[in-house]
Amino acid sequence: MPDCLLSVDCPFFKGLIRRSPEATERMKKRFCMANPAECARLRVYKAKGRHALPYALMPDDYEQMNQILTTKAQDNYRGPSQKKTYIDLS
Numbered sequence: 443m444p445d446c447l448l449s450v451d452c453p454f455f456k457g458l459i460r461r462s463p464e465a466t467e468r469m470k471k472r473f474c475m476a477n478p479a480e481c482a483r484l485r486v487y488k489a490k491g492r493h494a495l496p497y498a499l500m501p502d503d504y505e506q507m508n509q510i511l512t513t514k515a516q517d518n519y520r521g522p523s524q525k526k527t528y529i530d531l532s
């Protein structure tokens with residue numbers, strides 16, 4: 443059972459963005475199931491909101507996360523057809 447508030451519509455958790463199957467499973471165990479607070483996706487969401495969260499940001503991409511967290515607010519979502527599919531839980 444995932445322990446992250448974004449798991450219901452997270453493209454990484456749902457398998458819409460991924461690396462190798464082994465790496466994906468490792469990251470799900472590390473972030474989604476054990477410690478979402480370390481996930482780059484969740485950290486961007488909490489700090490800047492959904493509009494700032496790139497569709498394809500990987501949970502361990504701290505470099506991109508830091509770029510987003512240190513720049514002014516902008517819309518980083520670049521998902522399929524630019525359609526925002528997130529449900530706003532706030």
Ligand code: SF4
Binds near residue numbers: 452
């Ligand atoms: S990848 Fe991150 S945001 Fe997505 S469900 Fe896992 S912990 Fe949550």
